[in-house]
Structure formats: C-alpha cells, structure tokens
Amino acid sequence: MAALLEAEGLTAGYGATAVLHGLDFAVEERGVTALLGANGAGKTTTLRAVSGMVRTGGSIRFAGERLDGLATEEIARRGVAHVPDGRGTFMELTVEENMRLGAYTRSDRAEVEADFERVFGYFPRLRQRFRQQAGTLSGGEQQMLAISRALLLRPRLLLLDEPSFGLAPLVVQEIFAIMRRIREEQGVGILLVEQNASLALDFADRAYLLETGRIVVSGPAADIRQDESVRRSYLGY
Amino acid sequence: MEGLPHQIVAGIATGGIYASVALALVMIYQATHHVNFAQGEMATFSTYIALTLIQAGLPYWVAFVVTVAVSFVIGVVVERVLLRPMHDAPVLAHVGIFIGLLLVISNLSGWIFDYTVKAFPTPFDTGAPMLGGLVSGHELGSTAVTLAVLTLVYLFFRHTSLGLAMRAAAYNPVSARLVGIRVGWMLALGWGLAAAIGAVAGIMVAPVVFLEPNMMLGILLYAFAGALLGGIDNPAGAVAGGFAVGIIENIGGAYLVGTELKLTLALAIIIAVLLFKPSGLFGRVVVSRV
C-alpha cells in the first residue's frame, strides 16, 4: 500500500540559500513519523515545504496526488493541517473564531458542530475560554487551540511543528497524551517535528534524523531508540 | 437651521460620509498596510456611473444598487490587475500606483463626463425641514443609508464565515493560508467592498456638494482625519472618528474658521492627532515600516 505522504528528492530553500538537499521520507496512513535533528537542520523547512510555504524541488505525493507546486491554501484544502512553529494563533480573534477558521473550508455544518464537541473532549479548557480573545491564552492553551484548529479541518495528515516548544513539562505530557488519543480516534497521519527526541521517539513509529538538510539516519522509531550510537552522537541523551 | 443643535445633526450626516470612506481606507490598510489615496477618486467615478444610470431612466434605487455592484467589481479588478502583481513591492511603489490610479480615474471622470459641476438627485424629501427645523430630508435619509451600510458591514464581518475569513487574512495571512483561506481573493474582496462603500458615500454626498471630478478630495482628507482620530488599524474606531470629525467640521466651520478653511481644519485635526494621540482614540501605534 502506498504511503499517505511520500517525499522524493525534496529540496527547498529561502531565496538563494538551499536548506534541504534532497530528502526522501514517508508518513504511513494513520502513522506517526518524527523528524529529529538539531536547530537549523531543516525540520521546520521540511514541514513548510510540504505545505507549499517555501519554494521546493523534487516531488511530494499526498494520497497519490502531487502537492508540490500547489499554493498553501490549496494544500490545506486537500486535507493537510499544519500546526506551525509559533502556533499561528489569530491573536486578535476569539477562541471560538480561531476554531471556526479551522473548519473554514468545510460545508458539513452538523459534522463541524460534532467535531467542536470532540475537540472539547480533548481540551476541556478551550470550552471555558471559548469567548475569550486568543491572545490572552497561555502558551499551553494556545498550543491546544492550534491543534484543535488543525483537527477541525478534518485532516488526513497533521503536520506538527514542535508542539512542546516553550511549555512546562507537565503541559507537554498532557498534550502528548491527548495526541495519542487523537491518533487512535481520528485516524490521522502525523508528521512531527520535535527537539525533544525521546518524547518524539516514544510517540512515533518511524523517525528520520536530519543534519544540515540531509537525512543521516532513518528507520523504525523503536530501532533508533535502541541504537546507542545514534542516540549518543545525534540525539544527545 | 442655524443653531448648535443643527450643526451637530448636520455634522452627523456628513460624519456618516466620512465614516464610510474612513472605513473603506482602514479595511484596506488593515489587510495590506497601505493607504489607498485613490479611494476618493474611485468613489467619484462610481457617483458618475450612478448619475448616468439615473439619467438613462433607471429608478433611483435600482441605479444605486447597480452602481454599488459595478463599483464592487471595479474594486476587485483594480486589486487583481494593479495591486496583486505588486504584492511584495516596496511602499513607494504602492504609493506610486495609488497616485497613478488617482490621476487616471479623476481625469477619466472629467474626460468621460466632462468637468462641469453637476447637480445630483436625492430620493429623500427635499421639502420643509423636519424635526422642528433641525434636519433636512436628505440629511436624515443619507444618515440612515450610511448607518445601514455600516451596520451591514459590521454584521458581515462579525457573523459570516467569509467576513471572519477576511479578518483572519488581514490579521495573519500565513495562518489564514494554513486553514485553507485564499488570502489573495480576500484582499480583492476587501478592495471590492471598500469601493462599494465608497460608492454609497459618493452617491449620498453628491446632492450636497455637487458632482465634479474632484468632489471627494476634501472628503478623503476628512476620512484620513477620521481614520487617524479613531485609530488607523481599527475599523470601528475609524467609523467613530469619521462621525467625530464630521461634527468637529460643522461646529468649527460655523463658529471658528468659516467654510473657506474647511480643508485646513482637516489638516489641523490630522496634525493634532499625530502630536497628541498618535495611536488614535481606539488604536495601537503602528511604528514599524519606518
């Protein structure tokens, strides 16, 4: 069976500077793939390349269709939800409006209302903050909002950029616990970028290790977790 | 109709015009951080279209609706053709396009419809002043129309999904794309909406100031003043500011500087706001983009 997302020879860069030098990776249907690596390795750029936010070369296939060359909004409309670094909150809008925007492309109103309830099931705190301006939320709450906004798109693929960034360890635990539930219940594939390698490897079933825009190690997450030398030289734990 | 109460009521009537144009300016400013210096000229052109339709025999309100619709389309087309390709160009290039647009449209108005000053009909009762001599039929009617338009715009942005998407695209285009909003089209719609609102303002003010190619120049100045007073990044504030400068203009014109210096009064308001309350009454200071 073909993978949900497949990148071949993916290159990307900003202006004249190339950041990715030909990546091959895949995310299986309902699978979790983690991209690991140091700062500046190209993890965020990889997610941006999938979303068409940077100029790319090579090919990206999503559910059999080519994504490369499409505009960001068209990629989103095909079922790729991206939780960007910095969380992309619409600070001036309310929590409710942020969530409604997540479902902007959908016309199935009843289903959207049901999804709102489902999301509140994961993140009850958002129900309490529903009418509040999103800019007033804490970092953890904004991360929850960002994930909710992405889920309300009803994506087949979720791109998560450092969901643990800047959050207290307890909040990170909470968010990852909920993401496990989401993965089981929503049938969504996940491409996860994380600095916290041990956290990511526990969650993912496949992992790729990036170094300056190239994949240096890849394989099942469990194997990489076991591999003493990889852990020491690349992941530092 | 001389006393202070009348000046205030008349101020609210003209204030509605200023508020509409200020709203049109701020909508585009919020989404693009550019000020459309041709907004007034576009409105004048729309008013000429309305006059042509009325003279061709269309009922007033039919001509009104058709004009607003045509203006909307013109706004969308201008954005798509002139602004879209310049999206990443520097501020000066944008100002150049706006000034070029101003020249083209105002001279086009004069060329097609000639430069003579024209009377413009009002659908409202022009007979005896109402409410004990406080207000003329046209003042009352035009205030009602501008208030209705402003309310509709408010409802559109607050309570429709498209309005929400337009706000999202203005606040945070990157995130807006990630939820599937076609940001480029939202900008074009914003231009269309601004042009449509401007058209209403032009049609409502033309019976008072008479129609000529530079009709909206002074009104644009007051709209600037209103937008700055209310906060240039705050649509509701700009509307409030528009009404406020309408009242200031009428009272100032009646008791302070006379009508010969009305434009200078607008300049004075602008400078006073920049000196004493640069963020406007309801806005934030935007100091970036030096």
Added chain:
Amino acid sequence: MAAEDAVPVEVVAAPARPDAPTDSLAWLAVPAMVLLAMAPAFLVESFRLFQLTSVVIYAVAILGLNIVTGYNGQISLGHGAFYAVGAYTTAILMASFGLPYWATLPVSAAVCGALGWGIGFPALRLGGLYLALTTFALAVAVPQVLKHDALETWTGGVQGVFIAKPDAPFGLPLSADQWMYLFTVAIAAAIFVLARNLLRSRIGRAMMAIRDQPTAAEAMGMDLAALKTRTFALSATITGVAGALSAVAVEFVSPDSFSVNLSITLFVGMIVGGVASIFGAVFGGLFVVFVPNLAEDIAGAAPGVLYGAILILFVFVLPTGFAGLLRRVAASARRTTATNDATPGR
C-alpha cells in the same frame, strides 16, 4: 516586524552613488557641463528658454523631494506646498516689501525649512505612511490658505501677486529671459553640487541607512526621528527655493497654480526621473515640463489619464526611472567594452 521588511527595498535602493569618474575626467567634465548648461541661453528663442528655465526649476524641486523620499525613504506627497510657500514668500517680499529677487531667496529657503520642520516633526516621529498622509493633506489645504481673506493684503487672495521679471545686472548685454535662465542654472548648479556632497557624506550615508536598515540604524545609536525631520526640513528648503525661482521666472503667483496637482506632478517627476538619483531629478524636470504638452497632443482631452498611466507603467516596468535605465545601459556597455578589451589579450 516581518522578515521581508528588513530586506532593502528595490525601488528606493537604487545605487546611491553614481559611478565617480576619474579625477582628471571630472576636471574636464565640470567646465564642459557648465558650458553645456549655459549654451541654451544664447541658442534658443525666448519661449523655449522659458521652458528650459522651468525644467531647471522643477529639477531643483524634484531634487528636494528626492532627498527625503528617495534617499531617506520618507514619502512626501505634498512638496507642492513648500514650492507654493517659497513662491509666495518671494513674491510678497518683492511686491509688498520691495526686496530684490536675489535677496528673497534665503528668506524663502528659511521659511520653507521651518515649515518643513513643523510638518515633519509630528509626522516623522511615527514613520510609516503618516508623513504621506499629512503631506497629502497639506498639499490639498494650501491653496485654501493662500486664498483666505485674512492674508489677502499680502497674498492678493484669489487674484494672486504680480511681480516684474528682473533685468540683467551690471549692464550685461542679456535679455531678462536670458538672465533669468542663467541665474536659475547657477542657483540650481550650486544646490546640486551641495546635495551631491551631502549625500556622499556621513550624513548622507546615515539618511540611506535609515531608509534601508532602520532597525540597525537605530541600534547604532542614530536618532531616527531627529534625522528624518532634519532631512525633511532640508528637502522642503530646496523645493522652496525652486518655488521662489519659479515666482520670479513666471512673474506671477496665484493659489490655483499650487493645487494638489503640483505635488503630484513633482512626485511623478521623481518616480519617472529616477528615485534616489541626483540626475534623475533633471530627467524628472524634463518630463514634467515637456510630457504634459506631448500628452495633450497624443491623448487630446485626457492628458491626465496618460500621465497617470505613464506613472503606473514606470512603477511596473522601470521602477528606477530614466536614471536607472541609463545606469543599466551604461553598465552593460561597460561590460561589453571590458570583454572586448579582454579578448585580444588571451
């Protein structure tokens, strides 16, 4: 601030320093240029000469605008106001106070500088489009002020002020038109040289740093608001002197010759001539004097439409204006010469 804001802007960031010719050539070039500039006084008939005088005056006015908008990045849409104030100051001093024309120039310059500072101070603290908005309002309002009753004793209200064109001094055998042309060219030359030296100095580099890298400039300890305000005042001064010269050359000032269209004309001249280019101002002057006539011939009743269309066309196709085009042509010519020179040596 978004990342793209930090990138130096293309239109404004035309290379600021024209390629300096070698010193020996420069010594030859200066007298040659002086002769070239003076020649028309003795070669063309008086109407053409008047037009050329106008070209020089507009070039100075556009240079003033270019200093603040082109080199400092602060957009002014109201330089016609300073032109008007310079013209009226000179006209009033000559008509009501009997001052000779040359003695009015410093006064007009000072008045315009002060007005520029007064407008720049509130608007430039904030940056962004506030200056463009304020100056646009100024340009629209100025004719109204000039017409106002309270000032009528001096301004002549709607009628304006008539003054007499000065004769050539020291019994020089020149007509008034010839003398006016030469006088204008001399003043313009002085202003152009001063402007060029200023723009190449530390202050000029600071002005451009504020335009291109405001954040870095501030981090280096520059007082942005103060420098921008002074630049604006200087720019208003130069455009004011141009206005003063125009009053003398036209022998007349009236409110309606200084409508907002004048400000727009100067702006168009700057863009078409070349943003951030000293010589661009000369092209701009040629453009605003000769193209409206041409446009009238071509487009009949709607020269303004063509004028606006040309402006938009330049922004799209030739954002660096005539000056940028010439620079590009010169650069490619030099490159061709360089390769030709290199070929035989191989």
